[in-house]
Amino acid sequence: MNRYFLGIDIGGTNAEFAYVSTDGTIIASGRVPVKDCPSPVLLMNQIRVAAAELAASQGFDSVPFGVGVGAPAARQDTGCIEGSTDLPWESPIPMAAIAAKEFGVPAVLTNDANAAALGEMMFGAAKGLNNFIMLTLGTGVGSAIVADGQLITGAHGQAGELGHFTLGADFTRPCSCGRAGCLQTYASASGVTRTALGLLEISDAESVLREIPADEITAKYIYDAATHGDELALHTWRLTGEVLGKAMANFASFSDPEAYIFFGGVAQALPFMQNAMKDEMEKNILFLYSDKIQILPSRLSGAEAALLGAAAAVMKTEGLMPK
Amino acid sequence: MNRYFLGIDIGGTNAEFAYVSTDGTIIASGRVPVKDCPSPVLLMNQIRVAAAELAASQGFDSVPFGVGVGAPAARQDTGCIEGSTDLPWESPIPMAAIAAKEFGVPAVLTNDANAAALGEMMFGAAKGLNNFIMLTLGTGVGSAIVADGQLITGAHGQAGELGHFTLGADFTRPCSCGRAGCLQTYASASGVTRTALGLLEISDAESVLREIPADEITAKYIYDAATHGDELALHTWRLTGEVLGKAMANFASFSDPEAYIFFGGVAQALPFMQNAMKDEMEKNILFLYSDKIQILPSRLSGAEAALLGAAAAVMKTEGLMPK
Numbered sequence A, B: 001m002n003r004y005f006l007g008i009d010i011g012g013t014n015a016e017f018a019y020v021s022t023d024g025t026i027i028a029s030g031r032v033p034v035k036d037c038p039s040p041v042l043l044m045n046q047i048r049v050a051a052a053e054l055a056a057s058q059g060f061d062s063v064p065f066g067v068g069v070g071a072p073a074a075r076q077d078t079g080c081i082e083g084s085t086d087l088p089w090e091s092p093i094p095m096a097a098i099a100a101k102e103f104g105v106p107a108v109l110t111n112d113a114n115a116a117a118l119g120e121m122m123f124g125a126a127k128g129l130n131n132f133i134m135l136t137l138g139t140g141v142g143s144a145i146v147a148d149g150q151l152i153t154g155a156h157g158q159a160g161e162l163g164h165f166t167l168g169a170d171f172t173r174p175c176s177c178g179r180a181g182c183l184q185t186y187a188s189a190s191g192v193t194r195t196a197l198g199l200l201e202i203s204d205a206e207s208v209l210r211e212i213p214a215d216e217i218t219a220k221y222i223y224d225a226a227t228h229g230d231e232l233a234l235h236t237w238r239l240t241g242e243v244l245g246k247a248m249a250n251f252a253s254f255s256d257p258e259a260y261i262f263f264g265g266v267a268q269a270l271p272f273m274q275n276a277m278k279d280e281m282e283k284n285i286l287f288l289y290s291d292k293i294q295i296l297p298s299r300l301s302g303a304e305a306a307l308l309g310a311a312a313a314v315m316k317t318e319g320l321m322p323k
Helices: A039-057 A095-103 A112-123 A191-202 A219-227 A233-257 A267-285 A302-317 B042-058 B095-103 B112-123 B189-204 B219-227 B229-256 B263-282 B304-315
Strands: A005-010 A014-020 A026-033 A067-070 A107-110 A134-139 A141-147 A257-264 A293-296 B003-010 B014-020 B026-033 B066-070 B107-110 B130-139 B141-147 B259-263 B294-297
Touching: A005 A039, A005 A095, A005 A302, A014 A039, A014 A141, A014 A302, A026 A039, A026 A302, A039 A095, A067 A095, A067 A112, A067 A302, A095 A107, A107 A112, A107 A233, A107 A302, A112 A134, A112 A141, A112 A257, A112 A302, A134 A233, A134 A267, A191 A219, A191 A233, A219 A267, A233 A267, A233 B229, A257 B229, A267 A293, A267 B141, A293 B259, B003 B042, B003 B095, B003 B304, B014 B042, B026 B042, B026 B304, B042 B095, B042 B259, B042 B263, B066 B095, B066 B112, B066 B304, B095 B107, B107 B112, B107 B304, B112 B130, B112 B141, B112 B259, B112 B304, B130 B229, B130 B263, B141 B229, B189 B219, B189 B263, B219 B229, B219 B263, B229 B263, B259 B263
Parallel strands: A005 A067, A067 A107, A134 A257, A257 A293, B003 B066, B066 B107, B130 B259, B259 B294
Antiparallel strands: A005 A014, A014 A026, A134 A141, B003 B014, B014 B026, B130 B141
16 A cells, blocks of 8 residues: 655646655656636545545555645745746745645645756656756756755845846846846857857858748747757857856855756757866866756656656655665 | 853964853953964864863853854864865865754854854844845855755855855956956955046045045045045045945845844944945836835944854754844
């Protein structure tokens, strides 16, 4: 009669859930719709019922040891979702309390970036690391900072906004936050696309990207082009790596990390960025940190990371660490 | 029969020591010479003997509950002093172990910046704060970062080197670390002096600083001139505040602090820097952190801070927090 932890990943369309063992194996998983659900309490009830049915159908005990919930705009310190534009309910949503009450076991709420970092720490590339910075490259650039074995949350649960770290006078791209020169204007999917469009404009180099209308070029196309050796696409990734490397040199002065871990769709291009990133980081870093920091890709698959991370959040709170 | 904690501050010339109560009162203090002492073991023995005599003369129990040692180039994680150029003994010096053996009580080693932060947290301006960044402005710029109630130490005990945070393309002053544009080339005593010398050169403004030979101008003179309303000196401090404010805006994205606390000789000029610093920080900060961060002067006197901080380091490790 095994009992597992339940990881839940709440998005705007569906809530995914999975029973996760302490070694990071997903035992069984399912989903319930979020979009038309009238309240978060009802959603959690539907998740519990669906999870219980799933467990019964597979012959294991349906009561988890703990429930970890990942959601956008979630604050782990308060256990509330605050100001999410993706969910159909009013903020603040006390989701940790709702889950704890519904399941009758300890529950933890965490956000996407933090869940990814905890998942990585318990089951992935950061296993055994106590000091690392996770950079999530996707639509935006997210980050999570683990120092001395603890995820830094900060005074208002908003530590680790390194996507909005500003890079200085040479970096002038306007950002959605209203400022200019934020890291994510260079290292997010749209940032990478802006870099490629710039190169297409200032050079006459041949590129398969010229065969696509400019407003249809995406980071995915640039990645695909790079895998086929397209020089302009490769140049785009090198420039992206350089900008990241320069920022990573400065981040080191903060928390003295042993590794940077890259997660998210855009991070699939890490092999094309890594050399330039490493060179630029080492060129700009304080001597104390020279040659001490690894650059690692995530080891969690994108689809499973959110669920494993949510489960890891409650396992960590409950004092469980994997072997 | 009260028992107290012993704070020790080891410098190149002397080792100061003080019995400290859990409310941060220095009960009694003394010193022994370091310079010609043949070994760190002998030094610690001399400290214990001197401390015992002091306690006997004042009629209290000489055995402290714990010993906190502050020293340059000290690593709290290993308990060793490594590569100090100020002390007459070979590195690594296992000073925490030496103190624990000599006194027969728990002992903790910490460095200057961390000791100051812990002292501030237990007895000073950071009392009750769990998230703050301490910036020590002096010969260099040191820092200590407390996040979620814990001092960040990092993978190699070298977290919090914010004096060597580089400010971007507009900031080109060479730094002693071999790079350029580090915060401390603007905000240390010599950085402030460079700023004043630059202003003296590019302007014809009257200033009492023109009465001093350029190579004799110090941050102290510039502070004194500012207290007398000297406009060029005031301008120097405003510019220093602006550079700090810009950097502080970026630091916020890291650990979401509730306060910056300023310590050290140059920080006495905080009243002249504070408005410009606050304006520039708020102008450059991510909206998430707007109007949430206090700027505070240290509340520990310079002479006592090292001893109180060293004592605080062992009190914190022993689970003691002041009322």
